[in-house]
Amino acid sequence: MVQRITNYFTALGKVIKNWFIKLGKNTKSFFVNLPRNTKNFFIGLYQIIKHYLITSQYPVYLSAIVMGLGQVFNKQYIKAALYFLVEVGFILFMVFLGGNYLSGLITLGVNQADPILGIQGDNSIALMLMGLVSVVIIIVFIYLYISNIRDCYRTRNVILNGKKPNTFVQGLKDLLDKNFYKTVLAIPLIGVAVFSVVPIIFMILIAFTNYSSSLEPPTDLIDWAGFESFQTIFGAGNISDTFFKILGWNILWAILTTVINYFIGLGLALLLNSKKLKGKVFFRAFPILAYAIPGFITMLAFKFMFSNGGPINYYLKLFGADTIDFLGIDSTWTARFIGLFVNAWVSTPSIMLLATGILSNLNTDLYEAASIDGASKFRQFYKITLPFVVFSTTPVIISQFISNFNNFGVFYFLRGSIYSSGYFVASDTDLLINWLYRLSIDQQNYNIGGAISILVFIITSIISLLVYVRSPAYRKEDTYR
Amino acid sequence: MKKSIFWLLPILLLSSCGPSGQDGTSVGGDVSELIFSKFDGNLEKERGAVLHILENDLAKESGYLKELLDGFNEKYAEYGITAVDANLDEYTDLVNSGPYGTGPDVLYQANDSLMKYVPGKHILPIPVDRLECYDQVSQIGWDTFTSDANYNSTFTYGVPVNIQTPLLYYRKDLLPSDWQANWDDNKNNIPDMVETRNSMYQYSKQLKESSGGTKFGFMRAMQDSYFVSGYLFTYGAYIFGNNNKDTKDIGMHKGNAKYGAKFIRDFSAVMDNRCTDLTINATGYSLLANGEMFATTNTPDTTRSYITTFRDVLINPTGQYKMTAEEANKYIDENLVITTLPKMPKNGDVTDPNETEFIDTTMMGGIHGYSISAYTKYPNACLAFLDYATSYELLKKRTETLQLSPAREDLAEVTTPINKEIYNMLENGTIYMMPSIEELALFWPSAQTLFADLATDGLRKDNFRYDTLDKIQAALEKLSKDVYDAIWTLQ
Numbered sequence: 023m024v025q026r027i028t029n030y031f032t033a034l035g036k037v038i039k040n041w042f043i044k045l046g047k048n049t050k051s052f053f054v055n056l057p058r059n060t061k062n063f064f065i066g067l068y069q070i071i072k073h074y075l076i077t078s079q080y081p082v083y084l085s086a087i088v089m090g091l092g093q094v095f096n097k098q099y100i101k102a103a104l105y106f107l108v109e110v111g112f113i114l115f116m117v118f119l120g121g122n123y124l125s126g127l128i129t130l131g132v133n134q135a136d137p138i139l140g141i142q143g144d145n146s147i148a149l150m151l152m153g154l155v156s157v158v159i160i161i162v163f164i165y166l167y168i169s170n171i172r173d174c175y176r177t178r179n180v181i182l183n184g185k186k187p188n189t190f191v192q193g194l195k196d197l198l199d200k201n202f203y204k205t206v207l208a209i210p211l212i213g214v215a216v217f218s219v220v221p222i223i224f225m226i227l228i229a230f231t232n233y234s235s236s237l238e239p240p241t242d243l244i245d246w247a248g249f250e251s252f253q254t255i256f257g258a259g260n261i262s263d264t265f266f267k268i269l270g271w272n273i274l275w276a277i278l279t280t281v282i283n284y285f286i287g288l289g290l291a292l293l294l295n296s297k298k299l300k301g302k303v304f305f306r307a308f309p310i311l312a313y314a315i316p317g318f319i320t321m322l323a324f325k326f327m328f329s330n331g332g333p334i335n336y337y338l339k340l341f342g343a344d345t346i347d348f349l350g351i352d353s354t355w356t357a358r359f360i361g362l363f364v365n366a367w368v369s370t371p372s373i374m375l376l377a378t379g380i381l382s383n384l385n386t387d388l389y390e391a392a393s394i395d396g397a398s399k400f401r402q403f404y405k406i407t408l409p410f411v412v413f414s415t416t417p418v419i420i421s422q423f424i425s426n427f428n429n430f431g432v433f434y435f436l437r438g439s440i441y442s443s444g445y446f447v448a449s450d451t452d453l454l455i456n457w458l459y460r461l462s463i464d465q466q467n468y469n470i471g472g473a474i475s476i477l478v479f480i481i482t483s484i485i486s487l488l489v490y491v492r493s494p495a496y497r498k499e500d501t502y503r
Numbered sequence: 504m505k506k507s508i509f510w511l512l513p514i515l516l517l518s519s520c521g522p523s524g525q526d527g528t529s530v531g532g533d534v535s536e537l538i539f540s541k542f543d544g545n546l547e548k549e550r551g552a553v554l555h556i557l558e559n560d561l562a563k564e565s566g567y568l569k570e571l572l573d574g575f576n577e578k579y580a581e582y583g584i585t586a587v588d589a590n591l592d593e594y595t596d597l598v599n600s601g602p603y604g605t606g607p608d609v610l611y612q613a614n615d616s617l618m619k620y621v622p623g624k625h626i627l628p629i630p631v632d633r634l635e636c637y638d639q640v641s642q643i644g645w646d647t648f649t650s651d652a653n654y655n656s657t658f659t660y661g662v663p664v665n666i667q668t669p670l671l672y673y674r675k676d677l678l679p680s681d682w683q684a685n686w687d688d689n690k691n692n693i694p695d696m697v698e699t700r701n702s703m704y705q706y707s708k709q710l711k712e713s714s715g716g717t718k719f720g721f722m723r724a725m726q727d728s729y730f731v732s733g734y735l736f737t738y739g740a741y742i743f744g745n746n747n748k749d750t751k752d753i754g755m756h757k758g759n760a761k762y763g764a765k766f767i768r769d770f771s772a773v774m775d776n777r778c779t780d781l782t783i784n785a786t787g788y789s790l791l792a793n794g795e796m797f798a799t800t801n802t803p804d805t806t807r808s809y810i811t812t813f814r815d816v817l818i819n820p821t822g823q824y825k826m827t828a829e830e831a832n833k834y835i836d837e838n839l840v841i842t843t844l845p846k847m848p849k850n851g852d853v854t855d856p857n858e859t860e861f862i863d864t865t866m867m868g869g870i871h872g873y874s875i876s877a878y879t880k881y882p883n884a885c886l887a888f889l890d891y892a893t894s895y896e897l898l899k900k901r902t903e904t905l906q907l908s909p910a911r912e913d914l915a916e917v918t919t920p921i922n923k924e925i926y927n928m929l930e931n932g933t934i935y936m937m938p939s940i941e942e943l944a945l946f947w948p949s950a951q952t953l954f955a956d957l958a959t960d961g962l963r964k965d966n967f968r969y970d971t972l973d974k975i976q977a978a979l980e981k982l983s984k985d986v987y988d989a990i991w992t993l994q
């Protein structure tokens with residue numbers, strides 16, 4: 023029994039001893055092999071990741087996390103660096119400037135300036151502008167961020183298809199070759215964004231503030247006022263009355279001027295195109311001379327001609343007739359007709375030149391055929407000439423309509439000093455653009471001016487769009503092709 | 504928005520890149536002491552300062568500005584302080600230039616222009632009692648540049664230099680040859696037509712009728728609110744109540760303002776339709792020079808233009824007079840008379856030849872003065888410039904060179920008699936100071952509309968709109984309401 027117990031413990035001791043010896047050996051082996059095994063582990067891991075990254079779309083996800091990282095795996099290092107710099111630059115901008123600008127765009131400033139005490143306050147207008155610029159920068163960044171992902175995705179597809187992606191230098195060369203349109207469009211696009219879009223959005227934003235004559239940024243803070251400017255235009259009796267009176271006249275003016283200018287221009291072109299007319303070059307010079315003189319000089323000259331002390335009244339008086347107050351406070355329709363006349367004088371030469379060019383492309387066989395069929399001259403004009411010219415010039419007619427709708431010069435120069443009874447800071451010949459000027463520049467109510475600008479934009483856009491989609495140029499595009 | 508805020512965009516873009524915002528909400532301690540501590544008189548610390556001086560075109564063209572700057576620069580040469588022409592338009596708005604560092608340090612403008620900078624704190628309160636001119640300037644002059652708009656304290660923001668008010672310009676040689684017998688009822692050797700409006704009306708009527716509408720007595724643009732508002736003020740009207748500060752109290756219909764409005768209508772009838780537009784403002788000099796009109800009103804700063812145009816007519820070798828330059832100057836001295844305005848009829852009827860009671864004409868006017876930009880880095884040098892420019896000697900030179908009326912009493916006494924009369928007008932309140940608040944801009948269009956209509960009505964042959972005093976009163980009440988609406992609708 024004792025022997026059996028002794029043997030048992032001896033065997034147990036051996037087992038334990040062997041276990042410890044084995045443990046020691048294994049431990050030694052573990053530590054001896056640790057570097058190699060670790061190395062092998064990471065090599066294996068790297069191989070796995072590398073396999074997925076190179077043979078799959080996974081780098082695209084990396085580009086979504088850090089801009090340019092996916093491009094690293096595409097071995098496009100310069101592009102990767104540029105994208106990375108964009109992201110870093112954007113983050114730095116947002117941390118140090120953009121955040122403040124965006125908060126400024128919301129608050130429009132909280133600290134009032136005091137120039138007398140030398141205290142510099144917040145400049146509401148600058149904050150609005152810089153906030154707007156920050157929004158533009160954010161939009162540009164989002165565009166670059168998406169383009170970074172799309173670029174990585176496209177490049178991956180090229181690689182996975184076993185092709186070699188473009189190098190950075192090749193990409194640059196493409197910008198001067200097959201992607202040349204991008205290079206050419208980039209400059210005007212940036213120009214339009216900086217010099218047109220940003221100021222337009224800025225003006226739209228102004229319409230939603232309380233920026234009026236009683237506030238003078240940068241010393242005064244302005245604030246968001248929602249739709250108050252629009253409420254003033256449509257709600258305050260005398261202002262809304264004036265708005266609708268001017269709008270009515272403005273639409274009539276735009277239609278009349280467009281029609282008058284167009285048909286006088288076309289008529290002149292037909293007249294000067296006539297085979298029977300001798301000395302065409304000589305006669306053609308006169309409208310061109312009128313066109314060459316700056317418009318405002320012509321308008322000032324007409325203002326003088328029609329003024330109470332001007333030459334027309336002088337001769338009326340000389341011949342014993344009563345003088346006429348052509349542009350006076352009572353002369354609503356006289357002044358309006360003079361405006362139509364002066365505008366026609368300034369604008370018809372350009373229509374004439376345009377129509378002359380179009381008429382030279384007209385197939386004269388059509389007239390011969392029409393003559394043989396017994397069509398009168400008027401019928402020929404109505405059925406051949408007019409549709410052809412109208413078809414070709416529809417976009418010009420629309421642009422004429424818009425520029426006539428917003429024709430600032432004529433009544434500013436002719437009747438800028440007149441204020442009519444029943445109108446709020448306007449004359450009865452003013453167009454919306456003139457009224458806008460008086461309210462925003464003369465009276466410094468920039469918010470009301472901004473609101474009117476938006477309304478003018480909406481009105482002209484709707485009318486132009488309606489006219490264009492109903493025009494032959496749009497509906498029968500192939501007619502004259 | 505061409506003259507609009509868009510031109511500021513690049514400047515704003517740049518300026519906003521700088522550090523922004525100290526807390527400007529609280530101003531501790533004695534504000535007056537704090538503000539005037541800028542004027543510690545220490546020119547040494549402003550050594551090398553270059554002051555940009557905004558003066559009017561007249562001062563530049565006449566050479567006076569150069570003389571002023573040279574004199575100042577010589578006097579302060581030891582401190583290296585120089586003053587230069589700011590080379591800006593005389594109507595430059597400090598609001599749009601000062602905050603962006605492109606404005607002048609010292610400005611010379613009319614009181615309404617300067618004082619509209621006060622609520623925005625664009626000009627500095629000035630310790631005017633330190634100036635040499637302080638005791639010589641009329642209290643009304645100082646009051647014009649005084650405001651309590653900031654810090655609940657009253658400060659003076661400008662230094663009066665010249666008084667501006669309409670005067671009568673007439674040609675003595677165009678008086679009727681028998682004027683001493685038939686147009687001098689009180690035998691004071693002054694023609695009746697330049698003493699009373701009723702006589703002027705009668706003479707104008709006579710001239711127009713006898714010439715078949717080619718010669719006129721008194722003529723001017725009757726829609727020009729600055730010049731014709733005075734006819735209403737004479738009879739008790741005012742623009743804003745409470746010394747032109749209360750924009751809720753519009754008083755163009757108050758008192759017997761209707762008489763003044765009727766005056767505009769009646770007098771237009773003896774002019775022609777040139778009085779209903781503003782072109783006569785430009786042609787008025789030649790109309791007087793060529794004898795088409797006998798008299799007109801204008802402000803003293805236009806005197807040089809009348810003289811120059813008249814001289815041109817006189818020395819024209821193909822004209823009527825064919826004088827030498829010397830003869831022309833002598834002729835002008837003798838015949839171009841500048842005097843105060845004729846009196847108005849007390850009963851308000853300028854067509855009444857038998858009216859015997861007359862009252863002084865009150866006309867809108869103003870005071871041009873100097874102010875210091877709040878954006879200047881050199882307040883002490885600016886104050887030194889003001890002291891120099893408003894000193895007796897310099898203002899005397901200015902008065903003589905520019906033919907303007909000084910705001911200093913001691914100069915008004917010793918220069919031309921008309922200057923003394925203008926100074927007295929300021930003292931006795933017949934100059935209605937142009938309101939110095941922004942809302943004035945909304946008064947002009949409405950007033951101009953009514954005045955043009957009144958003037959046109961005087962020339963209408965039928966369908967009269969203002970042929971009774973009741974209709975005129977209703978129109979004036981509407982004018983006050985229109986001005987009120989224009990101000991308060993957009994607030």
